Amino acid sequence: MSSDHPPGLDLGRLRQRLDRDRPGLVSGPLTGRLIEGGRSNLTYAVSDGAAKWVVRRPPLGHVLATAHDMKREHRVISALYPTAVPVPRPVLLCEDEDVVGAPFYVMEFVDGTPYRTAEQLAPLGPDRTRAAVLGLVDTLVELHAVDPADVGLEDFGRPEGFLDRQLRRWGKQLDASRNRELAGIDELHAALGRELPTSPAPTVVHGDYRLDNVLIGGHDEIKAILDWEMSTLGDPLTDLGLLVMYSVPLETPDSPVSTTATAAGHPDPAELIERYAARSGRDVSAVSWYTAFAWFKLAVILEGIHYRYTLGQTVGAGFDRIGDLVPVFIEHGLTTLQEG
Template identity: 80%
Template structure:
């Protein structure tokens, strides 16, 4: 008896669609399993026993129009695949919801490991850990080197006023989920607004660039950049700021945010910034602002999760501790901005 497929995917219907659209691609019955990770969209590994693919679709029960999300992710990896940026080869986009109940796309399966914590890096040893993290920076340089117009992504976003819109958006997010006194959060938001840097030439921005959103190969190179659901055209230093934030050790037991920064051999944030500056040739003198903005964004995200926890709208372990982390993120944001 074949195993019961996970919710959200029907291997027989998927095979029928692939046989119609890509005859000869599949050579036998398909089976599927859910791959853990990712921000919100569901990811499955699918195999016919000989070859493997990955299927991405929106979360179950999503009532908003989501074809745009899948089309957008498929579009960006299709545009980037011929470049030096390592992304899985796209196979097919399906916007017909009658196949799997939602739009989805299929891409090649790429070997590699998404390292989500320092504990997962420790077995590599200091030298390999260092190589893997520096490869992450080098890959970001390659992404920001891509000319959007040349790969058909000239209209992929609205880079004009990008930082101002981002700051206002996250300010609204904060207002929608603030249910308690959070000393310093308004000061951080206002300070970021007063010191808004002038953006350089726009680039393709990943939006959530970190070690557990890429696959690292056995040779410590990046084999694929994944999870493009927040990608757009905008200020590339927002990616660097986020990477720098994730590269900062957190003095917090049971941190709700995964960080690899405490693994032996992990480069310092100064090394990450210098590596990016040398590789890209970009002016990174305002990186403190971008890093402080990343701290602010994560504080808002965590406060939103805490708010939903207080309303009884979360399921699982660990949500009771998330609220305790928010003040630390605010403090890091203020300190980073002042030091900059």
């Protein structure tokens, strides 16, 4: 439902800022609505009746600046927009907190569908589902083919020691939400540390690359990659590992974790890995490590959600089942590492 007063976005002040910085862009009164989705930052669809835009801002409660940095998100889509990587056209970055109460940015609205579940993919049928998921791999190859220096992103992250830092970071996250015995998780963390691969040349890394973070258009092509809040410069194979992890069917019916892997026509992990290797020219021989790391990372994220649930700090349905999933992710991580 559109309204003149979506929470956290003063449309009158937004209009004034757009008129000041992008004169002539807006041709009528703005309406807007909060779009559901995204784990943290707030996303709004805004329209003047003729054109549509998307506004992104941090959550209403104050948060760590580094975790929700609007400037970083705007910077990466601005850098990638002229390349072959599909991202929305950036419109405006506003770091003045007086306008809507927080920094924000505006980009063009892209028409497309984020597919979150196998049920949502089912109407496409096996052939179109297969094409969409293979397109996800091809688009990842395009992203990793961009030379950061060519698009002004050479200082967008610290690639040296990237995997070691990631592993330590998620180990600390685990310690912060440790409130029960989790068989195998310390073993998985230690094994990942012992077998740290040598990273290839750094690229722009999305950090949360999966089917429901892209918009699929009418011809099943990827119209835009969204949710760049985890992006940085680092090891491109971390994106591949996460994509592979999300392509493994979970034997848990009614899972609260988004998975499309059980959809008819969905390519299996081996085909996705092979396609990425063939199109990118990268050595993927260590892909088991990156996939196991993705299982570990998700186990830690889910345990954090479970911990907040036990403290009564989560709102909504499905949180009661999250805790049961964590051992499944740990087991997958250990198995993947052993098979590698």
